[in-house]
Amino acid sequence: MAAPELERVQYRLRQFAQHVAAGVSPLYAHLAERAADDAEVAGLLTATSPEFATPTLLLAAVHRVLQAEPVHELSNYYPSLGGSYGVDSGTWPLFRAFTLERADAVRALIATRTTQTNEVRRAALLYPAVAMAAARRPIALLEVGCSAGLLLNLDRYSYRYQTEQAGQLVAGPAKATVGLHCALELAPGATLPVLPKKLTVGARFGLDRAPVDLADEEQYAWLEACIWADQPERLRLFSAAARAQRDNRPELVTGDAIDDLPAVAARVPAELPLVVLTSSAMFYLPKPRRADFVAALGELAARRPVHWVTHDEYEAALRHVLPDRADLRWPKEDGHSFGTLGLVRWEDGRAVGRALAKTAWHGQRMTWLP
Known part of the structure; x- marks a missing residue:
């Protein structure tokens, strides 16, 4: 294997351990x-292209193989498989x-x-931003990098936001099966x-290079394997959202995030304002294509x-x-990584954006910005 490729994945593994998993997932940080x-274990990640060679892919692949051998001793360290051992x-x-x-x-x-990872808890992060975009009007949702499309049902989930200023704030339908x-x-x-x-969501579409069909047992198992093994609550919420989706299936389209975006958007009723979602998806676009994606949104607008x-x-x-926002960059040498929640609209052909919040990656908390 080429030395630069190995060095790249080793760097990513170290950054993931120190800035993403530390304090969140003792097993995966370890x-x-x-x-x-x-080099032997890290080198397995060189089997894919650089943009997809992430630490979570290695950990998910091992998790999936272990799912097929749940009696193996390693399962004792995986709560997702019934294990109860701590890291030792x-x-x-x-x-x-x-x-x-x-x-x-x-x-x-x-x-x-x-x-x-179709992380359902991220819906709690997206909900306030989508509400701002909707401005109390019916809208259409189009998620790019949708996986199984569970976030497209965000209007059907209930939410409880714990605040210091106002106690617990409640949103969404009261009798939702996913809270x-x-x-x-x-x-x-x-x-x-x-x-x-x-x-009020009048239409919902997903676009992904490989959308997941939850009715397929192997594809369902892969999404389970992508959930971090020592966080069983995430697994429970995934299962609940998957069950709820059986009666509310969005339309998922196989295609490229940029090349096929106009065709999917054209299927959305013209009278509905279009809200495009990306959640932990832009990282997987090659760097030159990220600007192309923003330009494609501008053409739609x-x-x-x-x-x-x-x-x-x-x-x-x-x-x-929003260039030159040093406060939103990571990783920091002295802290954890974080996501940035943002909302962008177009006025007279110009993109106008706002950073709304800094967030934990899996939706457990966010800090709202001025």
Whole structure:
């Protein structure tokens, strides 16, 4: 394998361990930190192209292989598979041996799959931004990088936002089968966002290079494997949202995020303002294509009202509209990474954007910005 490729994935593993998983997932922080120093394990990620060679892909591939062997001793460290052991001196040796003994199976998954974590809790982050875009009007949702499309049902989930200023704020339908909780903090100078009880979504579409059919057992199992193994509450919410979607299936289209965007948007009723969603999706576009995506949204906005709600890394998304926001860049040497929630609209052909919040990646908390 080429040395630069190996060095790149080792760097990503180390950054993930120190800035993403630390304090959030003891198991994945431990495994990623050690994989970063192990050329054989880290090298498995070179089986895919650089933009998809993420630490979460390696961990998901091993998780999926372990799902097929739940009696293996390594499962004792995976709460998702019924394990109850905490991280100890035996965790890494077992993981390393299991992974390398099944290197062909792990490598095959890495070569043919991408991380498609359809994290339902992110709906709690998107809801206030979508509500701002809707401005109490019926809208259409189009999610780019939709995976199984669970976020497209965000109007059907209920939300409880815990605040210091106003206690618990409630939004969404009261009798929803999926209920989400999110800590909502205010940055200095910020005021609480408006959280309407109801959003009206008149059409919903998803666009993905490989959309997930939850009726397919293998595809369903892959999404389960993409959920971090020591966070069973996320697995429970995923299962609940998947069940709820059986009666409310959005239309998912296979295609390129940029080349096929106009054709999918053309299927949305013209009378509905279009709200385009991206959530942890822009990172997977090659860097030159990210600006192309923003330009494609601008072309759509020349023909109809368009808003873009983005929950992504700042450098991958909102930077193209709001440059020079050093406060939104990461990773920081002294802290965790974070997502940036943003809202963009177009006025007279010009993109006008606002950074709304800094967020935890999986929707558990956000800090609203002035």
